[in-house]
Structures are given as C-alpha cells and as structure tokens.
Amino acid sequence: MASDERPCKAPRTETAKIDRSRIYAVIPARAGSKGVKGKNIKDFCGKPLMAWAINNGLKSKYISRTFVSTDSEEYRQVALKHGAEVPFLRPAEIAHDTATDYQLFEHFLKWMQEHEPDRQPSLLVQLRPTGPCVSVETVDACIEKFLAHEDNDYDSLRTVTPADHEPFNMYFIDPANTERLTPLIPQSHHKDDPSQLILEPQSVARQILPKIFWHNAYVDIVRPRTVREQCCVMGKKCLVFHMALEDNVDIDTPEQWAAAEVKKRAQLEAEAKAA
Numbered sequence: 001m002a003s004d005e006r007p008c009k010a011p012r013t014e015t016a017k018i019d020r021s022r023i024y025a026v027i028p029a030r031a032g033s034k035g036v037k038g039k040n041i042k043d044f045c046g047k048p049l050m051a052w053a054i055n056n057g058l059k060s061k062y063i064s065r066t067f068v069s070t071d072s073e074e075y076r077q078v079a080l081k082h083g084a085e086v087p088f089l090r091p092a093e094i095a096h097d098t099a100t101d102y103q104l105f106e107h108f109l110k111w112m113q114e115h116e117p118d119r120q121p122s123l124l125v126q127l128r129p130t131g132p133c134v135s136v137e138t139v140d141a142c143i144e145k146f147l148a149h150e151d152n153d154y155d156s157l158r159t160v161t162p163a164d165h166e167p168f169n170m171y172f173i174d175p176a177n178t179e180r181l182t183p184l185i186p187q188s189h190h191k192d193d194p195s196q197l198i199l200e201p202q203s204v205a206r207q208i209l210p211k212i213f214w215h216n217a218y219v220d221i222v223r224p225r226t227v228r229e230q231c232c233v234m235g236k237k238c239l240v241f242h243m244a245l246e247d248n249v250d251i252d253t254p255e256q257w258a259a260a261e262v263k264k265r266a267q268l269e270a271e272a273k274a275a
Contacts, residue, residue, distance in 0.1 A: 016153050018223075019122035023143065024065045025057035027084065027127050028104050030095045031072035035252040040070075040129045041078050044257075045264045050075070051082040052132040052264075058083050059136045062143045063125060069104055071095035087115070101126065101220070105227045124222050126233075131218040133249045133264050142219040142241045155235025157221040160213035161245045167212050168201040213240070216248050 029050045033039035041048040047055075050068065057066030068079035068086045076086045088111055094103040105124060112120055125143065127134075138159075146157045168188065171181040183202050190196035191210040201209055219241065226235040249263060250256045 016150055018147060018150050020062065020147075021064055022120065022122040023062050023125065024067060024121040024123070025053075025060070025063045025125045025127050026105065026108055027053045027057065027066065027068045027079075027129060028101075029068050029070045029072075029075050029079065029129050030090065030099070031070065031075055032095075032097070034097075036254060036257055039251070041075055042257075044132055045261055045268065048078050048082070049132060049251075050079060050129040053127040053129045054079060054082045054084045056127055056134065056136045056139050057125075060125075060143070061140050062147075063139075067108065069108060087111070101233045102227065102231065105222065105224075105233055106231075109224055109227055121224055124224060124227075126220040126222070128217055130251055131216075131249070132251070133247070133260060133267060134218045135267075138243070139219055142221060145241055146221050146239060149239055152239075153237065154239040155223055155226040155230065155237045156233065157219075157239040157241055158215050158234070159218045159220070159241045159243050161216050161243050161248050163212040163214045164245060164248075166206060168206065168209055171202075213242075214248075216243060218243070218247075 027050060029040040031038070031040070036042060040050045043049075044052065054066055054068065057063050066084050068076070068084040069088075069090050070076055070079065070086065071090045071092055073089065076089065079086045090104070090107060094107055105126075108124075109121075123143075123146070125139070127139065142157055142159065146154065168183075168185050170184040172184060174180045174182060183200075185201055186199075188198045188201040188209055190198060190208055192208075198204060198209070220233065221239075222233045222235070227233060230236065249260045251260045
C-alpha cells in the first residue's frame with residue numbers, strides 16, 4: 001500500500017486565468033465498495049451508477065473532457081460505453097479504501113504530463129458517482145461561480161450543506177483510555193465577533209456559535225496548481241457553493257440506495273413533464 005507522501009513544489013507556475021477550453025471532469029470509480037457491492041456499476045434507475053456522473057460531465061456547458069479513473073477493466077469498459085475517456089487504469093496502490101483525492105489527482109496530472117503535455121487541464125472538476133441526484137445545472141453553477149471569482153485566486157471550490165448534527169458536541173475517545181472524552185472542537189469564537197474566544201463551545205448555547213457546514217462532496221473543483229504546488233486538493237483558499245440540506249443523498253447501504261432511487265425517479269419525472 002502506497003504511503004501518502006507529498007513532495008510539494010513551492011514555486012507558483014500557473015496564473016490565475018483559467019483556459020475555458022481545458023476544464024476537465026475526473027470521476028473516481030474504483031472497484032471494491034464494501035457497503036453496496038459493485039456500487040459504481042450497479043444499476044441505478046436504468047443506468048450504471050457512474051453513468052449519471054459521466055452524463056453530467058458530457059452535458060456540462062463548460063467541461064470539455066470527462067475522464068474516469070478506475071482500477072477495474074470491467075468498470076473501464078462500462079465508462080467507455082457511456083462516453084467517458086479512460087486512458088489508463090489506476091494503480092492498485094492508490095485504489096484502496098484509504099486512498100486520497102490528492103493521490104487520485106496527482107496520478108491523473110502526472111499521466112497527462114507524460115502522455116498529453118500539450119493538453120494539460122486548466123481546471124479540474126471532481127464528480128463522484130455517489131451523487132447521482134446532482135443535476136448538470138448544479139455542476140455548471142459551481143463552475144460558473146468559480147470562473148466568476150478566478151481573479152480572487154481561489155485554490156478550490158466545495159459544495160456544502162448545513163451540518164445536520166452539532167459538531168461542537170462531538171468527541172474523540174482516547175484509544176489509550178477509552179473512558180476519556182476529548183472535544184472534537186476544543187475552542188471556537190462568537191458567531192458575531194471572531195475576536196471573542198469561546199474556550200468550551202460544547203458547554204454554551206449553540207445560538208452564539210458559528211454555523212458549521214458539511215462538505216457533501218458532490219462537486220469539487222480544484223486548480224491543478226493546488227495539487228502540484230500545495231500537494232492537496234483544497235488549498236489555503238476554498239470557495240463555497242451552498243446546497244440545501246435536502247440535496248444530501250447517501251447510498252452507502254441498500255436502504256439508502258432504494259431511497260435515492262425514489263428521489264431520482266421523481267427528478268426524472270419532473271424533468272420529463274417540464275420538457
């Protein structure tokens with residue numbers, strides 16, 4: 001299993017300007033899902049799950065190429081059938097349960113540099129198969145927001161929803177002492193005054209604490225230079241795209257999968273009526 005080593009390059013080599021013709025989607029679709037077996041190619045409302053993400057990439061007004069990164073030849077053939085580019089298989093050492101998004105993008109960018117040096121991406125859009133209810137309109141709205149802020153030099157964009165559980169009341173348990181709780185967030189600040197320190201946020205009224213948002217990971221945008229120079233996929237300056245809490249759809253269990261299909265069918269019916 002490869003370690004997540006990150007030999008960063010400090011010098012900045014790319015400008016803030018984004019080449020609109022080189023906005024590429026990257027869809028991670030490794031084999032070996034444990035919650036729902038074969039999840040990424042399992043039928044979801046008449047298509048393999050990954051096909052919905054591929055479809056968003058192909059239909060986007062801004063994305064010019066849609067890639068799937070997988071470690072499976074079977075998945076590769078499914079992705080090709082639905083219109084994605086799959087020019088390589090991801091090495092097993094970065095396709096395991098704990099592989100990181102950084103490893104995914106680092107491998108993709110290295111492959112592009114070695115095989116298509118004249119067609120390097122200017123912006124990367126990660127579309128996960130696990131967001132089949134995300135519309136292409138949402139994908140394009142995320143890209144539009146990032147492009148509108150390109151001169152502000154953001155490193156990335158992430159979609160978020162309001163946290164549905166209060167993280168200030170969450171704790172770690174020390175493996176060396178399983179009777180001891182350690183606060184997840186040991187201190188914070190007043191929501192209206194960042195200079196006002198709150199030493200025990202888990203022991204005050206939540207109304208005075210800052211709002212917390214959940215990264216739902218439906219659409220992530222990252223500049224290639226963030227991966228190359230900061231050796232991460234979020235960077236130091238991340239732009240937010242807000243989604244409604246009801247937009248969150250989990251498909252980690254058979255029960256969640258069935259509920260997500262109900263929601264997707266309702267979306268498809270609404271789209272058909274509107275057409």
